[in-house]
Amino acid sequence: MAIGALDTSQNSTNRIGCMRAQGITAIGRYYTRNRSNPKILKVDEARRLSDAGIAIWPVYQNRHRQAGDFSAIKGKQEAEDALDYAKNVINQPAGSGIYFSADFDATQAVFDNSIRPHFEAIVAAFAADGNRYRIGIYSSGAVCKALLAAGLVQLTWLSQSSGFRGTPDFKASRRWNILQALPLSGFCNFDDDVDPDTINTDISDFGGFLVGQVATPQPFVVAEAAAAPAAPEFAAMPAFPGRPLQRGEFGSDDVKRVQERLNDVGFGPVAPDKDFGQVTQNAVFHFQARNSAPDGKPLPIDGVVDSSTWAALFGPGAVFSTAAFDPNKPMRDLVIDIAASQIGVVEQPRGSNRGPEVDVFIRTTGLDPSEASFPWCVCFLYWVFAQAAKIKGKENPLPKTAGVIVLWQLARHTEAQVVHKSEVSDQTVKPGMIFALDLGGGHGHAGLVIEVRGDHVITIEGNTNPGGSSDGFGVFRRDARPLTTGVLLGYLDFCEI
Known part of the structure; x- marks a missing residue:
């Protein structure tokens, strides 16, 4: 070569x-x-x-x-x-x-x-x-x-x-x-x-040098201080489906994602036909033999796409691991840490209420995202609390629902602390609480409080956006949500149940 x-x-x-x-x-x-x-x-x-x-x-x-x-x-x-x-x-x-x-x-x-x-x-x-x-x-x-x-x-x-x-x-x-x-x-x-x-010979030079020789001067253009952040369309990696994929699985979108990824990283050609057959298994064998898990350990060469092989294919961010979180932390801190780990998850395609990670959130509440378009802000919260509860070795304290209004109604029949709108202040609201909004017509929105600053809260929310419009398409941190508004139902605290 x-x-x-x-x-x-x-x-x-x-x-x-x-x-x-x-x-x-x-x-x-x-x-x-x-x-x-x-x-x-x-x-x-x-x-x-x-x-x-x-x-x-x-x-x-x-x-x-x-x-x-x-x-x-x-x-x-x-x-x-x-x-x-x-x-x-x-x-x-x-x-x-x-x-x-x-x-x-x-x-x-x-x-x-x-x-x-x-x-x-x-x-x-x-x-x-x-x-x-x-x-x-x-x-x-x-x-x-x-x-x-x-x-x-x-x-x-x-x-x-x-x-x-x-x-x-x-x-x-x-x-x-x-x-x-x-x-x-x-x-x-x-x-x-x-x-x-x-x-690249199409570009003037690559910045290389020889000691003792003068390099070709090149102007440096400094970015404007007020320049808007670049938007390079980082594609979200598909989330691990929560179970191993292996030969004999047919008609699976997850298998298709694996097949397409194997082709992308040079272990094809594999037909992206959703069927885990001999050709797909051989490509997985080849990939496992030539790659390591994100922690540097060898992958098992067994032709099975478990979480370690999935992480090697798609990146460690594609596999959520409870092992990355401290079980000795209070529930309140865990839910915030876990929610923060999902910032940047977006719908695929945008506006679809679908996507590999979003589908996982929705399925956690018992819904099938392929059957309808489900708003998923509460699904995200239910998933977050489910992971924290798993780490703490207890049951998820949230009622199993995907609806904001239903969550608010059910919470009153649990041991959760309920702070009604009339009771809201910077003394009664604290990190780890869930805010609930009634947007009319049975619709609502909810998110997780991570900090209280005077008359507003800092939150992490699913099915939202970073700019504040109604176009919710991902998990983002919101820095200026008012502590109380006309559509606020109140705050729910499930962290000490």
């Missing part, structure tokens, strides 16, 4: 001669916080690569594989760390690029709440340094597209994970500077696999 560029976490010094003989002209190497980390690019390696004419593109990565790795504070710290190492240790020439990693399949909510603020802070830190270097991103197609559209990066390096959100479309757009391919074993006697890369 002839390749012209590669990236590796290994020191390449002793392989430079082989790489040149094999036609390598560029290499991706790491900057990181821990300067004793063996994967970090060292001064001698950078000089020897440069002397051999092999351009370097650095990527700053400490972990960056989950939402908690990103914040405005961390972005500022990491940018300053990367700038210091580039300028004062490697002597990286001005005008070249530094990539930052988001090495996972981020959702729209994670992008909006974590990744975007992180990169806004990076842009500010680079600007304070005089925009000496350009900023790049290594990630999924959706994240690359969103950051590029927001003016927060100039360079994009598209991850090899073809199943990540937006990656096939961004790859086809050829807006990437670097395209990563699947790992290659045994190249130039590297101890571990290396990743081949393609440099």
Whole structure:
């Protein structure tokens, strides 16, 4: 296999001669916080690569594989760390690029709440340094597209994970500077696999540098401070159906999703016919043999799509696991944590009251989402409390219903605390309560209170939207719902039953 560029976490010094003989002209190497980390690019390696004419593109990565790795504070710290190492240790020439990693399949909510603020802070830190270097991103197609559209990066390096959100479309757009391919074993006697890369010759350059040479200056356009968040259409991954899928299952939409995903990630061709037959089983065998579970453990090679194989196919966010939550937390905290974990779940298609995750919420209340279009705000709450109750080892305290008005009526016959509209204040309402609205004609809306701030509450709601219109299509946090309104029935507290 002839390749012209590669990236590796290994020191390449002793392989430079082989790489040149094999036609390598560029290499991706790491900057990181821990300067004793063996994967970090060292001064001698950078000089020897440069002397051999092999351009370097650095990527700053400490972990960056989950939402908690990103914040405005961390972005500022990491940018300053990367700038210091580039300028004062490697002597990286001005005008070249530094990539930052988001090495996972981020959702729209994670992008909006974590990744975007992180990169806004990076842009500010680079600007304070005089925009000496350009900023790049290594990630999924959706994240690359969103950051590029927001003016927060100039360079994009598209991850090899073809199943990540937006990656096939961004790859086809050829807006990437670097395209990563699947790992290659045994190249130039590297101890571990290396990743081949393609440099996009349609774009002027990719931010690479040679120590001692001046890079081509490139203007950096800083995003406007008031720019609206990018909307890159992050597709929601289908939720695990709650049971293993295996050979002999026929006419199943879940099987079809698996078949389509196997094709997307290169383990087809499999006809998406909804029937789990021999061809589908063989493709699952092949996938399990070549992949690991999200926790790094080997997948069972049994041809059965259980939760671990589903998570490997679609990403860990597609499988809800109660193991991720602390059973010692009070019920009140658990329901808030679980509800927050679902922020970003959206209907597929929008406006349908359907979707893989939405269907799970609806089915929990005993309804079949294929039979009718069901508003699902209460279904979401019932599911949240069901998961929290499971963690605490008790029964779901909510009455089993999908209706807001029915929930309000039934709650009065349970041990739930009921706070009527006339009793509402910032002293009687507290986090973990459910608000209930009567919208007339038997219709209503409900959501979970996560904080009380004076005359308004902060909530997490299903079948809503982030802007406040009547077009409810997902699970979102709402920051300015009034504590009381004319259509309010009141608040219900099931957390201490």
